[in-house]
Amino acid sequence: MNVVLTHPTGNANVRAVLAALVKAGALAEFDTTLATDPTAGWLKLLPGSVRNELLRRTFPAPLDKIQTHPFREVARIALPKLGFKQLVRHEQGWASIDAVYQEFDRLTARRLPKLAGQEKVTAVYAYEDGALSTFKQAKKLGLTCVYDLPIAYWELGRKLMFEEADRLPAWAATLGGGIQDSAAKLERKTQELELADIVVGPGSFVMDSIPAWASDKQTVMAPFGSPITTAPRRTLASTTNRPLRVLFVGSMGQRKGLGDLFEAVKLLNRPDLELVVMGSPLAPMDFYRSQLASFTYEAGRPHDQVLALMRSCDVFCLPSIVEGRALVMQEAMSQGLPVIITPNTGGADLVQEGKTGFLVPIRSPEAIAEKLAWFLDNRNRIADMGNLAQAHAETYTWNGYGQTVVDALRAFHQKQDKPQRMAVQPS
Known part of the structure; x- marks a missing residue:
């Protein structure tokens, strides 16, 4: 098993999967937009706020296993601070989060043919809204598509949000993307799920939201980890x-x-x-x-x-x-x-x-x-x-989360690789 993991920005659950893949020797490459070497001396020369932002983009993987696509993400971060807020407007802005995800997805997809040959890649692991181009290319190459769904599938989420807008109209303006996403964005989400072979989710609410037409997908439920704490017990x-x-x-x-x-x-x-x-x-x-x-x-x-x-x-x-x-x-x-x-x-x-x-x-x-x-x-x-x-x-750990995901991927590939025995009729 050799996996290309992709996520534009990274978060705790991405890092846990990344660390587990590295530990298992199963990481072909991690693609993201920005990644920082926390030991780099030049970081000390930057203003504190900039340094702290960059330190959020550190990942538990060897630097030679990390591929970055930074251009549009840098623009998304910088442009609002320069007064160009229209350029990051929801879905429409050139540097909106949607534009960042889609460009990142296209650039990752372009790398797959080369990676498939050089690294003997067997699977791609991508996240909602940033998987469509990657999955389309992966299917051409015969790779397994692993789809991480961090929130309830859009059909259920949208239904509940429209019901909320009717139930509490005063609060409708606070519902955000749940009722504002375009038909094109929703169609991309649908196509991502259609192409997925395995769907990973953090709990039963997400897994139960997967529509009936996708019931043939292999599913993996892996609850997130809790922070390690030194908080004293309550009195x-x-x-x-x-x-x-x-x-x-x-x-x-x-x-x-x-x-x-x-x-x-x-x-x-x-x-x-x-x-x-x-x-x-x-x-x-x-x-x-x-x-x-x-x-x-x-x-x-x-x-x-x-x-x-x-x-x-x-x-x-x-x-x-x-x-x-x-x-x-x-x-x-x-x-x-x-x-x-x-x-x-x-x-x-x-x-x-x-x-x-x-x-x-x-x-x-x-x-x-x-x-x-x-x-x-x-x-x-x-x-x-x-x-x-x-x-x-404390019983929920990030190590456990990452290991659950990697074990499920390994089991899936072992099942796929297992030779099918043919029944031979006696003569």
């Missing part, structure tokens, strides 16, 4: 001497169920509850204050500071309508917070009911309010629940 005193701090982290839109959480807080109307919201606004702050005046807003910050904020809170709530598997759930649990989440977060397996938190249905402010009231009335149990949540989160 009773740390959760009972102030208002209950309920934390929401994520983009501030109704895809994440923020409107339902606001409504739940209004239903309770309890002075001993403080809602802390950290994330990127998708509407003017005046809009959010018109929906709920009394919440504490926290701006985005470096990851270690996010974890510190989590430790200052008591309960984490994410009542999402559509997700893949929100990593922030396991991050919050790793810092000792029990959770209130919906099955559509992709993290139903994280909830041991009444022990690590509670599972609530989507679109139910009443159910959220009921669980928040339970925490308010049972402050003495929060520390123990937080410690159970932390211990449960």
Whole structure:
């Protein structure tokens, strides 16, 4: 097995698959837009903000196994800072994230014939929105196409988002790409899935969203890993001497169920509850204050500071309508917070009911309010629940995630390579 892994920007789950492929000796090449050698001396000469941005583009693979296609991604990062925001406009801009993905996909596809010959490639592993050209070329070369679907398949996601726009029209503007994607973009997603031989997803919500017409695809469910933490265990005193701090982290839109959480807080109307919201606004702050005046807003910050904020809170709530598997759930649990989440977060397996938190249905402010009231009335149990949540989160590791994916790919190829025995009739 020899795999070309591709992703334009990289993230924690990409790095885990990359590390597992390297460990297994199964990486032919990793294609991305930007990659930085963290030991390079010239990094020290750059301004701190630029240096930190580049250090986010480091990957656990030998540099000679990494191929970069940087031009349009550099433009996407730089142009808004120079005042050219129109050039990164959703789908339409020359340097939009969609344009970056599509050009990256085309450039990767062009490399495949050479790689297939030199590196004896057997499979390509690509992600939603950046796989179509790569998969088309891979099929011509007889390579296995592995499709990573990090969020629910578009047909289900779009259906749920349009329902949200009708249910909570005031929040429709915060739904973003879920209802704005063009027909051409949706068709590319459909073709990507059609060409896939294997589909990888992070949880049952994503896997269950795969349409019936693609039921013949080999599927691999691999839950994401949790951050390694040194957070201390919770104590009773740390959760009972102030208002209950309920934390929401994520983009501030109704895809994440923020409107339902606001409504739940209004239903309770309890002075001993403080809602802390950290994330990127998708509407003017005046809009959010018109929906709920009394919440504490926290701006985005470096990851270690996010974890510190989590430790200052008591309960984490994410009542999402559509997700893949929100990593922030396991991050919050790793810092000792029990959770209130919906099955559509992709993290139903994280909830041991009444022990690590509670599972609530989507679109139910009443159910959220009921669980928040339970925490308010049972402050003495929060520390123990937080410690159970932390211990449960620790059972999900990035090494385990990457190994699950690589083991599944190896098993698929061994099955494909196994010679078929022909039945011989006796003469």
